[in-house]
Amino acid sequence: xxxxxxxxxxxxxxxxxxxxxxxxxxxxxxxxxxxxxxxxxxxxxxxxxxxxxxxxxxxxxxxxxxxxxxxxxxxxxxxxxxxxxxxxxxxxxxxxxxxxxxxxxxxxxxxxxxxxxxxxxxxxxxxxxxxxxxxxxxxxxxxxxxxxxxxxxxxxxxxxxxxxxxxxxxxxxxxxxxxxxxxxxxxxxxxxxxxxxxxxxxxxxxxxxxxxxxxxxxxxxxxxxxxxxxxxxxxxxxxxxxxxxxxxxxxxxxxxxxxxxxxxxxxxxxxxxxxxxxxxxxxxxxxxxxxxxxxxxxxxxxxxxxxxxxxxxxxxxxxxxxxxxxxxxxxxxxxxxxxxxxxxxxxxxxxxxxxxxxxxxxxxxxxxxxxxxxxxxxxxxxxxxxxxxxxxxxxxxxxxxxxxxxxxxxxxxxxxxxxxxxxxxxxxxxxxxxxxxxxxxxxxxxxxxxxx
Amino acid sequence: xxxxxxxxxxxxxxxxxxxxxxxxxxxxxxxxxxxxxxxxxxxxxxxxxxxxxxxxxxxxxxxxxxxxxxxxxxxxxxxxxxxxxxxxxxxxxxxxxxxxxxxxxxxxxxxxxxxxxxxxxxxxxxxxxxxxxxxxxxxxxxxxxxxxxxxxxxxxxxxxxxxxxxxxxxxxxxxxxxxxxxxxxxxxxxxxxxxxxxxxxxxxxxxxxxxxxxxxxxxxxxxxxxxxxxxxxxxxxxxxxxxxxxxxxxxxxxxxxxxxxxxxxxxxxxxxxxxxxxxxxxxxxxxxxxxxxxxxxxxxxxxxxxxxxxxxxxxxxxxxxxxxxxxxxxxxxxxxxxxxxxxxxxxxxxxxxxxxxxxxxxxxxxxxxxxxxxxxxxxxxxxxxxxxxxxxxxxxxxxxxxxxxx
Numbered sequence: 001x002x003x004x005x006x007x008x009x010x011x012x013x014x015x016x017x018x019x020x021x022x023x024x025x026x027x028x029x030x031x032x033x034x035x036x037x038x039x040x041x042x043x044x045x046x047x048x049x050x051x052x053x054x055x056x057x058x059x060x061x062x063x064x065x066x067x068x069x070x071x072x073x074x075x076x077x078x079x080x081x082x083x084x085x086x087x088x089x090x091x092x093x094x095x096x097x098x099x100x101x102x103x104x105x106x107x108x109x110x111x112x113x114x115x116x117x118x119x120x121x122x123x124x125x126x127x128x129x130x131x132x133x134x135x136x137x138x139x140x141x142x143x144x145x146x147x148x149x150x151x152x153x154x155x156x157x158x159x160x161x162x163x164x165x166x167x168x169x170x171x172x173x174x175x176x177x178x179x180x181x182x183x184x185x186x187x188x189x190x191x192x193x194x195x196x197x198x199x200x201x202x203x204x205x206x207x208x209x210x211x212x213x214x215x216x217x218x219x220x221x222x223x224x225x226x227x228x229x230x231x232x233x234x235x236x237x238x239x240x241x242x243x244x245x246x247x248x249x250x251x252x253x254x255x256x257x258x259x260x261x262x263x264x265x266x267x268x269x270x271x272x273x274x275x276x277x278x279x280x281x282x283x284x285x286x287x288x289x290x291x292x293x294x295x296x297x298x299x300x301x302x303x304x305x306x307x308x309x310x311x312x313x314x315x316x317x318x319x320x321x322x323x324x325x326x327x328x329x330x331x332x333x334x335x336x337x338x339x340x341x342x343x344x345x346x347x348x349x350x351x352x353x354x355x356x357x358x359x360x361x362x363x364x365x366x367x368x369x370x371x372x373x374x375x376x377x378x379x380x381x382x383x384x385x386x387x388x389x390x391x392x393x394x395x396x397x398x399x400x401x402x403x404x405x406x407x408x409x410x411x412x413x414x415x416x417x418x419x420x421x422x423x424x425x426x427x428x429x430x431x432x433x434x435x436x437x438x439x440x441x442x443x444x445x446x447x448x449x450x451x452x
Numbered sequence: 453x454x455x456x457x458x459x460x461x462x463x464x465x466x467x468x469x470x471x472x473x474x475x476x477x478x479x480x481x482x483x484x485x486x487x488x489x490x491x492x493x494x495x496x497x498x499x500x501x502x503x504x505x506x507x508x509x510x511x512x513x514x515x516x517x518x519x520x521x522x523x524x525x526x527x528x529x530x531x532x533x534x535x536x537x538x539x540x541x542x543x544x545x546x547x548x549x550x551x552x553x554x555x556x557x558x559x560x561x562x563x564x565x566x567x568x569x570x571x572x573x574x575x576x577x578x579x580x581x582x583x584x585x586x587x588x589x590x591x592x593x594x595x596x597x598x599x600x601x602x603x604x605x606x607x608x609x610x611x612x613x614x615x616x617x618x619x620x621x622x623x624x625x626x627x628x629x630x631x632x633x634x635x636x637x638x639x640x641x642x643x644x645x646x647x648x649x650x651x652x653x654x655x656x657x658x659x660x661x662x663x664x665x666x667x668x669x670x671x672x673x674x675x676x677x678x679x680x681x682x683x684x685x686x687x688x689x690x691x692x693x694x695x696x697x698x699x700x701x702x703x704x705x706x707x708x709x710x711x712x713x714x715x716x717x718x719x720x721x722x723x724x725x726x727x728x729x730x731x732x733x734x735x736x737x738x739x740x741x742x743x744x745x746x747x748x749x750x751x752x753x754x755x756x757x758x759x760x761x762x763x764x765x766x767x768x769x770x771x772x773x774x775x776x777x778x779x780x781x782x783x784x785x786x787x788x789x790x791x792x793x794x795x796x797x798x799x800x801x802x803x804x805x806x807x808x809x810x811x812x813x814x815x816x817x818x819x820x821x822x823x824x825x826x827x828x829x830x831x832x833x834x835x836x837x838x839x840x841x842x843x844x845x846x847x848x849x850x851x852x853x854x855x856x857x858x
Contacts, residue, residue, distance in 0.1 A: 022829060023537050024530040024842035075537065109687035332559050388838035391584025392628045402628065436535040448685035450631040 030074040032431025033129050033230050034183040038076045039137045040064035041149060041177055041224070042188040044410060045419075046140025047160065048081070051103040051122060052407035054142055054160060055089025061413030061444045064138050064186060066420035071184070074435050082129045082164035088121035088379045091407075092143065095119070104406035106399070106449055113448070114319070115399065115406040125159040135180055136164040139173050145192045145208060146216040149173040150223075174223050178204040185224050185231035186423065188375070190217070190355045194348045195409070198239050201314060201337035202344035210354030217358050225368040232371040232427050233363050235356040237379035239348060240312075243398035244408035245340070246383070252321060253289040258286035263330055270302050282306050284330075291321065291329030293339045304333035312340040315398065315408045352376075371430035373422050389418060390441050399446060406446060413444030478521040478547045479567050481853040486765025488722035489781025491652065491670025491712025492664040496855055497551035500565035500599050503666040503712065504611025505654035507553055507561045508601035512857045518550040519819065519853020525845065527574070527797050530838035531581060532831065538580045542812055543573050543590075549853070561601040563613075570619065572707065576794065579635075583626035585837050586635065586795040593619040593705075597650055612651040617705070619644055619673050623795075629692060631685035640699060642678025646671050648705070662714040670734055671705040680742065690746070697744035702703035704734040706756075718760045719769070724779075726763040732756040732786035752836065755791060759784040765805075776808040777821075785830075792832035797843040801831035807851075822850040 040046050047054060048062025059065060059081050084090075091101040101117035108114050129137065141148070141161045148154050152175070155161045155168025157423030162168045166176050177185065193208035208216075225231060239245050255263070263284045271281040279300050282292060290306040293311060298305050307313065313321075313329070317338040320328035328334045341350070356376060363372035381387055382403050383396040394415075395401040398408050403415035411419060417440040424435045477483075480490045480498030483490040490502030497515040523545030529538045553563035570593035580585050599613030620643035627636035648671035656666040672717040677700070677752035689695055712726040735756040742751050765779030780803060807821030827845030833838075 021526045021528045021539065021846045022844040023528050024534040024829065024831065024844070025537075026530070026533075028535070106687070109689075110691035113687060113691075165507075372582040388836070390581060390839050391837045400629075435535045439529075439531060439534055441583070442536075442582050445628060445630060447632045448629055449687040450685050452631060 002194040017100060020374065027434050028073040028436055029434040030153070031428075031431040033431040033433055035071045035074050035076040036183045037137075037180055038068055038071050038079060038184045038186070039139055039177045039180055039182040040068070040186040040188075041173060041220075042140045042186070042250070043139065043144045043192050044142035045191070046138065046186070046188055048138070048140065048416075049142045049406040050407070050410045050412065051089075051105075051418075052093070052101055052117060052405075052410075053089035053091035053103045053114075053374070054084060054124070055103060056084045056087075057103070057444065058089070059083055059138070062138070062140070063411065063416040063419040063423070064140060066417050066438050066443065067186065067423050068137070070150075070424055070435050070438055074433060076184075080134050080436050082136045084124050085127050085129070086121045086124050088118070088124070090122060090124040091117070091121035093117065094110055098122070104449065106406065108447065113399065125161065125163070125299040127163055130164050132166070135166065136175065137180065139177050141173060143192060143196070144189065145196070146189050146213055146220060147208070149189060149220050150216060158354060174220060175356060178223060182224075182229060185229055186234075187224065187231060188234040188373075189220070190236040193355060194236070194351050195239060198245065198344075198348055199314070199409075200337050201335075202341070202347075203337040204325065207347055207351045210358070211294040211354050213351070214358045216391055217355075217362060219363045221365075221368060225370065227367065228370055230431065232373060232423055232430075234360060234373035234375045234423070235359045236352055237376045238352055241396055242409050243396055243401065243404050244315045245312050246396065247315050247408065248318055248321065249288075250293075250309050250311060250313070251288040251290050251305045252313070253284075253291050255284065255286065255289060255330070257286040259288070259330075259441065260286050263270050268301070268332070270304075273301060289330075291379065293329070293335045293341075294333040294336045295341065296336060308342060310345060312345065314338045366404055370422075371426040373426045375419065375422065378419070378422050390439070392441070394418070402445060412446055414440050417443045456517060478523070478821075478823070478849060479549050479569060479849055480517065480551070481519050481521075481807060481821040482777065482809065482855075483765075483852050484521075484658040484823050484849075484851060485777035485819075485821035486724055486767060486780060486804050487726075487763040487781045487803065487805055489726040489763045489765040489779060490714060491666040491726050491728075492654075492662050492786065493712065493714040493722075493724050494654070494662070496857065497553040497563060497565075498549070499611075500551045500553065500563045500597060500613065501549075501567055501569075503649070503652035503654055503664040503710075504563070504599045504601050504613050505562070505599075505609045505652035505666070506649060506664055506747065507563055507599070507611050508559075508603040508609025509654065509656060510553060510555055510561050510601075511650040513555045513793075515553045515857040516551065517819070517853060517855040518548070519851055520546060520548040521821075521849055521851030522546060522573055523847060523849050525825075525847035527827075527843060527845040528809070529576075529580075529582065529794060529797070530842040530844075532833070532842070536581055538576060538582070540574055540576055542575045545573060559603050561611075562601045563601065565597040565599065565613070566594065567597070570595075570617075576750070578626075582794040582839055583635075584628055585625065585793060585834065585839055587624040587626055589621070589623040591621050593617055596799040599650070606655045609654045610652070611654075612649060615650055615668070615671065617646045617648060617671050617673070619646065621675070621678075626792070627682075627684060627693075629688060631682055633693065634683075636682070636684030636688070638693075639681045639683075640678060641681075642699070642701075644673055644675050644677040646673045647808065661717040662843040664712045666708070666710045666712070668708040670707040670731065672702060674700070674702045675707060676700050680744075680747070692746065694744040694746050697742055697747060699743070700741045703738055706734050706807065721769075722767045724763075724765040724767075726761075728763065730759045730761065733758050735786070753791070755788055756786040757788055759786045773811050775811075777807070778806040780804050789832045792830065792843070793834040793837075794843075797827075797830075797845060799827040799843055801828065801845075802826050808816040809855070815856055817855045819853045819855055821851045823847075823851070825849065
């Protein structure tokens with residue numbers, strides 16, 4: 001009896017203590033790469049710009065920061081960011097004379113939910129966060145194009161770079177990167193070479209010529225990587241995958257019969273001229289209608305027409321289209337700087353393809369030893385396929401899609417983590433290392449208001 | 453907006469089964485300690501559950517037994533290609549059983565069983581990585597089974613009982629639409645009484661050898677008008693989701709066919725083996741219909757496979773007072789790769805058990821059991837939600853009960 005008791009008790013003890021539930025521990029390794037000193041070069045995406053502005057929230061949810069945090073598991077000694085000291089943020093749209101926007105926030109409720117810009121803190125542009133003892137390793141500069149990374153004194157042109165440049169008047173982004181003797185470099189640049197033009201409806205700035213882009217890109221790559229420094233390079237997503245470009249369909253004008261009749265009457269005179277010139281009329285029916293846009297190049301003396309299926313109306317036109325008092329796209333033509341016509345679209349598409357060929361060629365070049373991230377393919381997948389991560393289905397839908405923030409261009413924290421994981425996959429494959437991927441659900445998403 | 457909030461892919465209600473998924477079988481301490489064998493044994497009134505046919509051969513006039521069990525279980529999750537890890541903090545399960553059998557005549561035995569064969573609870577942290585699949589779930593089922601057994605001859609018995617199954621579910625799941633303060637979530641709650649049957653035949657081939665075949669039918673649980681409650685940012689109510697609505701769902705508790713054998717090696721030692729076939733393929737999909745137009749109905753493939761559970765047990769009568777028992781089983785998971793969900797982190801399991809009875813007098817015995825279940829590490833994903841990782845599990849299950857017969 002005593003013996004049985006004894007055996008019973010020892011068995012219990014054994015089971016309770018020896019049989020703790022196991023985990024499958026991840027085994028990080030740096031493989032053939034050295035992540036000791038990691039720097040990231042790029043534009044607003046690398047900087048952690050989100051919801052239309054740069055602020056601490058975005059910097060701590062940006063893709064380069066998320067990537068850097070994961071690299072700490074495989075030898076990175078840290079990642080110094082030019083963190084915004086203000087509690088606020090600052091963007092690049094002037095909302096009042098001398099005042100830039102801050103983060104966009106959702107206001108309203110239900111179908112009236114709208115992103116509204118907060119007031120930016122201009123003081124952020126006068127924060128100098130450069131420290132010679134700990135130079136900044138997130139060298140992402142909002143607004144930067146490829147050529148800007150090479151430009152000495154770029155800090156005098158771009159206040160975001162001025163904040164952390166070693167010497168704003170003379171240094172370049174690339175020079176500040178090289179000065180740190182990085183062992184691993186992330187380079188994602190080129191988006192703004194078409195995007196700055198696209199966001200202006202093709203009416204300001206210009207597309208960087210693919211030949212020039214190629215030369216700049218080769219120079220950047222040679223400066224960073226020709227000494228054998230390892231790194232990762234990413235390509236440029238198609239702008240059509242951005243909510244800013246894709247949210248408003250060409251036939252967004254939904255009206256009833258009565259409104260259609262009124263509009264048809266209003267355009268009667270225009271249509272007389274159309275008939276005479278053999279040009280398409282402007283016509284409306286009940287249901288969905290092509291929007292009316294301004295087009296200075298158009299043969300019709302009215303210099304307006306209905307938009308074609310492949311042409312794009314930019315996101316900021318949305319409220320003026322919805323507001324029937326203003327009547328953009330119906331009573332009034334949408335101004336040209338809110339529209340990308342087919343010529344502009346084609347120019348952007350051609351340039352994007354050429355840029356990405358250049359980037360791919362650099363990634364494949366024997367002169368360098370680089371991992372390649374096909375972000376164009378990733379964004380395409382998000383836009384066009386079922387894309388599910390850890391229980392959430394992501395799309396490129398504005399506000400609710402999950403990947404893009406309230407500016408319709410930049411990523412949310414979770415979108416950034418998805419991007420960072422694409423970088424990690426590419427690096428792991430190239431250098432036979434084992435960097436843990438980020439848990440996407442730990443990062444921020446669009447915030448919905450609690451109170452109307 | 454509809455698409456954003458759901459598909460509610462509530463795999464949750466898949467907690468139905470026999471042992472797998474911590475549907476630990478604890479229907480009698482005697483049987484538990486013998487690897488939960490029993491279809492080919494006559495161990496007393498617990499045959500109501502294990503094989504109503506065996507009860508026909510009951511010797512005593514009355515046999516009552518009841519008992520309770522504590523289930524301490526833990527599941528761990530290690531995210532695929534990541535160093536993220538999590539573990540459950542599930543409340544202690546408390547299954548119980550009661551059986552009473554009375555010999556009506558030489559031929560007939562009337563009995564009643566009340567068991568909790570499908571109870572379970574699983575709780576992950578509210579903010580864990582898989583919160584959009586499941587935060588926590590509690591499933592309770594109580595089966596009442598009035599049973600009649602008939603002795604065909606001195607060696608052959610037949611029995612059949614009606615199963616009245618009361619099932620209740622309560623689960624929480626996060627939704628990917630938060631405010632600055634809190635993330636959104638949905639609670640589903642419902643209960644339903646359903647019916648099935650349990651039948652078996654038992655053959656005492658010789659003094660030493662007995663064999664039994666038990667069939668427990670499928671039970672279709674049709675939840676109707678269950679409560680759905682949403683918690684989320686004020687700005688999204690009645691737009692992305694209603695404050696509350698109703699849901700309907702149907703899921704099958706699968707049929708079981710068990711072949712059991714008992715062999716008395718000598719006066720003291722009895723060996724038992726059960727082969728339990730579970731018709732899991734009844735569980736093809738789980739569909740939810742929501743009353744509110746705002747919530748999209750959701751269809752979730754399950755594609756479970758039939759499984760076989762192998763059980764072995766032994767009983768040794770030490771003396772007039774003490775009987776000791778031990779057993780083991782191997783339980784296959786019905787959940788195929790690509791459908792492994794943290795709501796039901798199914799994996800193949802090994803169960804080891806031991807226990808015993810102490811006779812207090814010639815009528816009353818105290819039965820105790822100890823069961824240890826080790827889940828065999830499994831790496832897989834729930835593909836519809838893109839959620840992949842490695843799961844490990846373990847359960848420690850002590851139980852105690854009384855048998856009173858005369």
